[in-house]
Amino acid sequence: xxxxxxxxxxxxxxxxxxxxxxxxxxxxxxxxxxxxxxxxxxxxxxxxxxxxxxxxxxxxxxxxxxxxxxxxxxxxxxxxxxxxxxxxxxxxxxxxxxxxxxxxxxxxxxxxxxxxxxxxxxxxxxxxxxxxxxxxxxxxxxxxxxxxxxxxxxxxxxxxxxxxxxxxxxxxxxxxxxxxxxxxxxxxxxxxxxxxxxxxxxxxxxxxxxxxxxxxxxxxxxxxxxxxxx
Amino acid sequence: xxxxxxxxxxxxxxxxxxxxxxxxxxxxxxxxxxxxxxxxxxxxxxxxxxxxxxxxxxxxxxxxxxxxxxxxxxxxxxxxxxxxxxxxxxxxxxxxxxxxxxxxxxxxxxxxxxxxxxxxxxxxxxxxxxxxxxxxxxxxxxxxxxxxxxxxxxxxxxxxxxxxxxxxxxxxxxxxxxxxxxxxxxxxxxxxxxxxxxxxxxxxxxxxxxxxxxxxxxxxxxxxxxxxxxxxxxxxxxxxxxxxxxxxxxxxxxxxxxxxxxxxxxxxxxxxxxxxxxxxxxxxxxxxxxxxxxxxxxxxxxxxxxxxxxxxxxxxxxxxxxxxxxxxxxxxxxxxxxxxxxxxxxxxxxxxxxxxxxxxxxxxxxxxxxxxxxxxxxxxxxxxxxxxxxxxxxxxxxxxxxxxxxxx
Numbered sequence: 001x002x003x004x005x006x007x008x009x010x011x012x013x014x015x016x017x018x019x020x021x022x023x024x025x026x027x028x029x030x031x032x033x034x035x036x037x038x039x040x041x042x043x044x045x046x047x048x049x050x051x052x053x054x055x056x057x058x059x060x061x062x063x064x065x066x067x068x069x070x071x072x073x074x075x076x077x078x079x080x081x082x083x084x085x086x087x088x089x090x091x092x093x094x095x096x097x098x099x100x101x102x103x104x105x106x107x108x109x110x111x112x113x114x115x116x117x118x119x120x121x122x123x124x125x126x127x128x129x130x131x132x133x134x135x136x137x138x139x140x141x142x143x144x145x146x147x148x149x150x151x152x153x154x155x156x157x158x159x160x161x162x163x164x165x166x167x168x169x170x171x172x173x174x175x176x177x178x179x180x181x182x183x184x185x186x187x188x189x190x191x192x193x194x195x196x197x198x199x200x201x202x203x204x205x206x207x208x209x210x211x212x213x214x215x216x217x218x219x220x221x222x223x224x225x226x227x228x229x230x
Numbered sequence: 231x232x233x234x235x236x237x238x239x240x241x242x243x244x245x246x247x248x249x250x251x252x253x254x255x256x257x258x259x260x261x262x263x264x265x266x267x268x269x270x271x272x273x274x275x276x277x278x279x280x281x282x283x284x285x286x287x288x289x290x291x292x293x294x295x296x297x298x299x300x301x302x303x304x305x306x307x308x309x310x311x312x313x314x315x316x317x318x319x320x321x322x323x324x325x326x327x328x329x330x331x332x333x334x335x336x337x338x339x340x341x342x343x344x345x346x347x348x349x350x351x352x353x354x355x356x357x358x359x360x361x362x363x364x365x366x367x368x369x370x371x372x373x374x375x376x377x378x379x380x381x382x383x384x385x386x387x388x389x390x391x392x393x394x395x396x397x398x399x400x401x402x403x404x405x406x407x408x409x410x411x412x413x414x415x416x417x418x419x420x421x422x423x424x425x426x427x428x429x430x431x432x433x434x435x436x437x438x439x440x441x442x443x444x445x446x447x448x449x450x451x452x453x454x455x456x457x458x459x460x461x462x463x464x465x466x467x468x469x470x471x472x473x474x475x476x477x478x479x480x481x482x483x484x485x486x487x488x489x490x491x492x493x494x495x496x497x498x499x500x501x502x503x504x505x506x507x508x509x510x511x512x513x514x515x516x517x518x519x520x521x522x523x524x525x526x527x528x529x530x531x532x533x534x535x536x537x538x539x540x541x542x543x544x545x546x547x548x549x550x551x552x553x554x555x556x557x558x559x560x561x562x563x564x565x566x567x568x569x570x571x572x573x574x575x576x577x578x579x580x581x582x583x584x585x586x587x588x589x590x591x592x593x594x595x596x597x598x599x600x601x602x603x604x605x606x607x608x609x610x611x612x613x614x615x616x617x618x619x620x621x622x623x624x625x626x627x628x629x630x631x632x633x634x635x636x637x638x
């Protein structure tokens with residue numbers, strides 16, 4: 001049974017009097033522990049793909065089974081719960097809470113699960129330890145470098161032990177040295193058993209992945225497997 | 231629920247502290263509103279408590295009967311009067327009276343002179359029974375006795391204020407003062423009573439009743455007050471009714487005529503006063519609640535700004551799993567915290583203000599805050615916070631996560 005099963009997914013946006021088909025009949029199945037990249041130029045439907053996969057948005061039509069559950073037509077609150085349980089987001093601009101320190105940022109998703117403070121702290125420390133940031137736990141985001149901020153974000157994604165790590169241009173705001181460091185971290189996480197989905201337009205990043213799906217005009221134009229080049 | 235509340239409070243405190251000055255300015259409307267309410271309430275409560283005490287001291291078992299002329303009649307030159315026959319009528323025909331005394335005022339405040347010192351004072355004639363009725367006792371010397379009145383002795387009893395103003399020695403008994411071109415021997419000094427609603431109760435000169443009558447001359451023109459005490463306080467309504475019907479009959483009033491006299495009880499006076507205080511409190515409270523309304527709008531305004539500022543944060547929280555009620559609660563608790571903070575600061579400020587005002591006005595009773603006003607002030611500010619927090623909080627909770635993440 002595949003972890004993710006998309007069938008005939010469509011997403012339409014109405015803009016003025018014309019309808020934009022951002023996704024136009026996507027069928028794809030992603031297994032557990034895959035390392036997969038969605039690539040494509042701007043306007044190809046990448047972002048919409050990421051929003052649908054991340055349960056931030058609902059498709060206009062089609063079926064989306066995540067972990068065997070159809071999540072295509074859930075309401076906002078149910079989607080929030082799915083996001084909290086199943087998905088770990090890593091964003092291009094890190095998206096850390098600016099007034100919360102590294103530890104609080106990592107603990108944040110556990111609040112919505114109703115985990116008590118002590119337990120939250122313990123889990124968050126484990127996650128921060130995984131990304132080697134234990135010595136920075138009381139730093140605010142603006143006191144951390146870009147690479148460190150992205151590692152905090154990865155720890156925040158890991159702390160809930162989600163089914164999927166969903167990274168949207170995770171190195172887009174980083175220099176090349178830090179990019180290598182972060183991608184190495186993704187490689188390791190995949191080897192440890194996580195399912196990693198990366199949405200990117202950079203071939204270099206995509207090449208880390210074992211499967212590359214190309215999007216064009218809301219359709220899958222290419223889907224091929226390769227050995228990791230890392 | 232409790233868990234969510236605790237987590238929301240934690241983040242609300244952090245958020246309020248993060249914008250210290252802005253938070254303070256936001257709450258200012260509430261601060262001023264609550265401070266206003268509390269200052270007014272603490273002053274009026276203090277005043278009311280002290281007045282009640284003073285009326286209690288006056289004696290709740292005493293009645294005063296005085297003549298009453300409607301303004302319409304007064305303009306025609308008609309003057310209602312009470313006279314000695316009314317007094318003896320009440321004395322002989324009403325049961326349950328423990329003591330009764332007439333009071334005859336000089337027609338205008340008269341001059342009293344001692345040596346080169348002169349002063350104006352309230353001068354009236356009364357009998358020995360006044361001592362019991364008005365609880366007025368001589369601190370030095372003696373009070374009036376019946377023979378003083380019968381023989382129209384030229385003697386007087388002075389209040390403490392009069393004694394001081396005339397520059398009489400502390401033991402003034404035996405000195406002579408001049409009242410209306412006649413010499414009076416001082417036979418006693420009254421115990422000081424202090425002020426009642428701004429009236430100095432020690433600024434008075436008491437003469438024997440019949441001495442006063444002889445000073446005033448023409449007997450048919452006199453108008454006396456009658457003060458009496460009842461033996462049993464619960465009997466007051468009966469005594470009042472009896473006195474009323476007797477006087478109406480004696481004055482030849484028909485069914486259509488209004489009373490040409492008034493019977494006042496100490497309780498009535500204190501009730502009247504309470505009514506005035508309550509009205510003042512309500513009016514000021516109404517004005518001040520407008521300030522609270524404005525304060526609430528201020529909070530709503532800043533919360534709306536805050537929601538816009540934190541759109542991206544809200545998006546992040548939603549992306550990592552915050553549901554509508556998490557966001558709603560967070561902003562609602564923040565608004566509540568702001569308004570309660572304002573309420574507490576206002577409470578302290580208002581009390582301080584009340585104390586300050588009470589202290590700066592001489593002889594004003596000390597300010598007191600009743601518990602209900604604290605509960606009311608805090609409850610009302612919490613209410614304002616929630617009511618005006620709902621709109622911004624709902625706006626935040628309803629944000630779309632994708633739009634919110636893309637914001638800014």
